[in-house]
Amino acid sequence: MRELVFALAYKPGCNRVADALADHPDARVRSLSLHATAERLWRVDHATGTPDALDAIEDAFFTCDYYADCLATEDCGATQTTRVLDRTDDTLVLYADWKRTSSCTSVPHIARDHLGDAVLFETRHEGRHYTWRLIHSGDGDVPSFFDALEVAVGECAQMEMLRTADTGTAAGGRDGTSSGLPAAQEAALQAAVEHGYYESPREVDVGELAEHLDVPRSTLTYRLRRAEEQLAKQHVDGGRAAEERLASY
Structure with missing residues (x-):
């Protein structure tokens, strides 16, 4: 089995969910379940955030031009049913069922x-970054998948x-770095350390660091969060492995 993880960084006005999350940086949306056939797509998503953020996310999902991941830039004539399954002060669970037309396309359908x-x-949406994790057999044509996706996403x-x-690859050592981080995340983390972002008190804030690296603030924040998440998981997994080795003696 093979694993593909990539992110789509949406420009303003191109994705209603991305716009809502960009206005509420502390909010998140992650998929609990996502399935696609040739004709349909249905998914359950879990959102967290303030009441105002959840209102904005709910409105984006219920907006007729969203269509649960359709990449068409104009009205494609699809039909969608969206339901709120659960809502509290800081969480929202949404169900969406989407029946596509011949002009519709999406990441899952291109993958199929x-x-x-x-x-x-598996998906995670933070700010304008929509991260996809795909697990597949490894028999398909990955370059053609990304070529088709690039055409569908357009500008x-x-x-x-x-x-x-490979899904069995150890967490460390991916992509030629000792940490296993993608190159962009590795560069962001290194710059953050070198410029005192992790000092207490901080010698530079994320806005100043983003300006130095000549990347959008939201992009830098996203890369740092993903890098911190992976390193934290590696640390915890390494500690558990060490405990298991000691217990076996």
């Missing part, structure tokens, strides 16, 4: 065309490759 039917999907988003590996 080029990677085969047996593909698993609406920039695509950033984060990881491609």
